[in-house]
Amino acid sequence: ETGVTQTPRHLVMGMTNKKSLKCEQHLGHNAMYWYKQSAKKPLELMFVYNFKEQTENNSVPSRFSPECPNSSHLFLHLHTLQPEDSALYLCASSQDLGTSGETQYFGPGTRLLVL
Amino acid sequence: AQSVTQLDSQVPVFEEAPVELRCNYSSSVSVYLFWYVQYPNQGLQLLLKYLSGSTLVKGINGFEAEFNKSQTSFHLRKPSVHISDTAEYFCVLHVSGGYNKLIFGAGTRLAVHP
Numbered sequence: 001e002t003g004v005t006q007t008p009r010h011l012v013m014g015m016t017n018k019k020s021l022k023c024e025q026h027l028g029h030n031a032m033y034w035y036k037q038s039a040k041k042p043l044e045l046m047f048v049y050n051f052k053e054q055t056e057n058n059s060v061p062s063r064f065s066p067e068c069p070n071s072s073h074l075f076l077h078l079h080t081l082q083p084e085d086s087a088l089y090l091c092a093s094s095q096d097l098g099t100s101g102e103t104q105y106f107g108p109g110t111r112l113l114v115l
Numbered sequence: 116a117q118s119v120t121q122l123d124s125q126v127p128v129f130e131e132a133p134v135e136l137r138c139n140y141s142s143s144v145s146v147y148l149f150w151y152v153q154y155p156n157q158g159l160q161l162l163l164k165y166l167s168g169s170t171l172v173k174g175i176n177g178f179e180a181e182f183n184k185s186q187t188s189f190h191l192r193k194p195s196v197h198i199s200d201t202a203e204y205f206c207v208l209h210v211s212g213g214y215n216k217l218i219f220g221a222g223t224r225l226a227v228h229p
Contacts, residue, residue: 002160042119043205043219056216090158101147101166101209104217106158 003027004107012113021076023091031097032074037088050097081114117142119208121220136191136223138206148189149207201227
């Protein structure tokens with residue numbers, strides 16, 4: 001248990017559906033991240049938030065829309081996804097940005113399948 | 116540009132045997148290095164990290180890694196593995212001075228057999 005929870009753990013959706021992934025951290029951290037983990041590929045950073053403000057959007061398609069209402073919660077809103085978006089989506093948090101060598105704490109991930 | 120290369124995509128090993136998972140990195144600036152482990156159906160968990168100081172770093176579950184600047188390597192070792200060590204292992208680089216952006220290797224799947 002890392003202090004980062006994600007719901008749902010599994011999600012199957014059609015290409016016309018709209019769904020949301022939720023991440024919550026109980027560590028008092030200020031920075032939160034979304035990563036995509038696809039088979040046979042390194043983890044890809046998608047979005048970074050620091051004190052609720054987005055600091056990085058790593059060229060992610062607009063069908064992925066993040067939301068960070070406070071430092072403890074992070075959402076990823078999904079709409080009109082493609083089958084190639086099927087992957088494990090991981091949320092992580094860290095105390096701050098810019099502190100070199102800081103550990104990121106990961107949630108268990110949401111396994112997404114787009115049909 | 117910075118990069119991380121994990122030289123083996125899969126490493127099969129028998130229980131109680133030693134294991135080494137290899138990692139090389141490329142960077143023109145100082146780096147911090149991490150090893151994360153991902154057990155089946157779980158997120159990533161930090162095993163150990165090198166920030167500065169002693170080049171031999173000890174982590175959880177009996178793992179250790181050695182930072183070798185001249186060879187730009189950060190290999191992970193364990194003298195005797197258990198079935199429970201079966202997992203995916205990621206070597207990760209963080210460029211010092213930058214914000215907390217991690218560069219992940221492709222991962223090495225360690226399969227421990229009885």
